[in-house]
Amino acid sequence: MKEFYSNKKVYYKVVLxxxxxxxxxxxxxxxxxxxxxxxYLLHIILSIVLIISLLLYPKYENQAARILIMVVxxxxxxxxxxxxxETSSTFIFLCLIPAFSILFFDSKLFYFSLLLNTVSILFTxxxxxxxxxxxxxxxxxxxxxxxxxxxxxxxxxxYLIYHLSDVRxxxxxxxxxxxxxxxxxxxxxxxxxAVAHEIRNPLTVVRGFLQLYxxxxxxxNPLNKEHIKLMxxxxxxxxxxxxxxxxxxxxxxxxxxxxxDVKMILQSVTELLKSYGLLHDNTIDxxxxxxxxxxxxxxxxKQLMINIIKNAIEASxxxxxxxxxxxxxxxxxxxxxxxxxxxMSEEELVPLGTPFxxxxxxxxxxxxxxxxxxxxxxxxxxxxxxxxxxxxxVTIRFPAxxx
Numbered sequence: 001m002k003e004f005y006s007n008k009k010v011y012y013k014v015v016l017x018x019x020x021x022x023x024x025x026x027x028x029x030x031x032x033x034x035x036x037x038x039x040y041l042l043h044i045i046l047s048i049v050l051i052i053s054l055l056l057y058p059k060y061e062n063q064a065a066r067i068l069i070m071v072v073x074x075x076x077x078x079x080x081x082x083x084x085x086e087t088s089s090t091f092i093f094l095c096l097i098p099a100f101s102i103l104f105f106d107s108k109l110f111y112f113s114l115l116l117n118t119v120s121i122l123f124t125x126x127x128x129x130x131x132x133x134x135x136x137x138x139x140x141x142x143x144x145x146x147x148x149x150x151x152x153x154x155x156x157x158x159y160l161i162y163h164l165s166d167v168r169x170x171x172x173x174x175x176x177x178x179x180x181x182x183x184x185x186x187x188x189x190x191x192x193x194a195v196a197h198e199i200r201n202p203l204t205v206v207r208g209f210l211q212l213y214x215x216x217x218x219x220x221n222p223l224n225k226e227h228i229k230l231m232x233x234x235x236x237x238x239x240x241x242x243x244x245x246x247x248x249x250x251x252x253x254x255x256x257x258x259x260x261d262v263k264m265i266l267q268s269v270t271e272l273l274k275s276y277g278l279l280h281d282n283t284i285d286x287x288x289x290x291x292x293x294x295x296x297x298x299x300x301x302k303q304l305m306i307n308i309i310k311n312a313i314e315a316s317x318x319x320x321x322x323x324x325x326x327x328x329x330x331x332x333x334x335x336x337x338x339x340x341x342x343x344m345s346e347e348e349l350v351p352l353g354t355p356f357x358x359x360x361x362x363x364x365x366x367x368x369x370x371x372x373x374x375x376x377x378x379x380x381x382x383x384x385x386x387x388x389x390x391x392x393x394v395t396i397r398f399p400a401x402x403x
Contacts, residue, residue: 008058015054022047025080032083039083046076066104070113073100078120085136091147094121095154102162105169110162114155121151199238207235259401260301262292262326262333269305270324276310281318284309288326292333294398296378304374307367308337308394315341315392332397340391349384 026047027033032040050072057065074097081090094117101113125148128137140147214228270284277284294301312322316339323338353372375382379399386392 011058012055015051018054019051022051039079042079043083046072046079050076063106063108066101066106066109067112070097070101070109070116073097074113074116074120078124081124085140088139091140094124095151098155098158098162102158102165105166107162107166114159118155203235203238207232207239210235257295257297259293260296260298262294262335263288265298265301266305266324266326266335269302269309273306273309273313277313277322280313280316282313282316283321284313284324285321286324290328292326292328293401294333294378295401296398300374300377304371304396305335307371308396311368312337312339312341312392312394315339315343317341328400331400333400335396335398337394337396338391343388343390343392344384344386345388349386352384 026044030040032043050069053065053069053072057069077090077093077097080087081094084090097117098110098113101110104110125144128140129144210228210232214225214232266286266288270286274284309322309324316322320340323336325336325338327334353369372382374380375396375398381397383395384392385395
């Protein structure tokens, strides 16, 4: 729908056609045209409100506007059904109401319209069966059960159409995200292979001479020695970044894969990071349900979990705990790392794993990019669930293997 109304000319042409059809229904061969009773006035008011809502929607695109359009559309079609009982085709439009919400591809809106239409049709059937005493809906009353079955069938069909379309769109979205991430890794690997060695060689030479001067020149000013130490430290940081680049660019054929006990590795990693957590007054809680095994390189798996848990600790507030839960579901080992930190917005989640994108003041983003690389290499998946002020849950899944 967004792509549709982004082309304003097409969108407004469609709205113009809808407007023309509504006007034809109001003024051409309408039995209430010369009566001007309350029902006809309500028909006019709802027609105007519906057209205005459709015209303003591209300008005020939000959830409230979509709900307003669906409520007005529902009220408009049910009003037509009750005002013109001699027109049997109006019942078909009642069945089609959820179909209009599918155009927005908004799951909440679709289920809202489905619920609203179901409640409205139940009220309609109750009115015709119990309250209504005339024979205005004779064609409807003759096969009340059949009409009800037709209505239920139509709603089930729309639900299936929407559900299958929604699943397909999510799969396509995931595929394109993976494709984009793969392209980022490919570009980064090419960049690393092209420049890493050329940068590392002069850095090694400069660092060697700085060390030599620092050790040999005993008469130098202590302040100068401190400056030399700082330069060596910064060169070491640059060396670390280059090494991270090369870890992605170089071939991984020499990496040994083995059957890894997830529980044992996580216990080892949490013990290793406990002291780091204590520096931030954070604790690490590990919960492992049953035995879990995956086929992976143990060193890379440790590197992956250290990066993820370390990020969770750094994102947490003082005194918070980081929770790690591991379960086996549907032949997959699922590892969840949960923190109660500051969290991330949807916009901040999208570029995660991109080189040099980091929310930390001194971060490079290469650590998380390596995590994505490791997970993808062993047919795993990673998913971030987060919101501002409510912490982050990182879910990592790998195919489970039997011992």
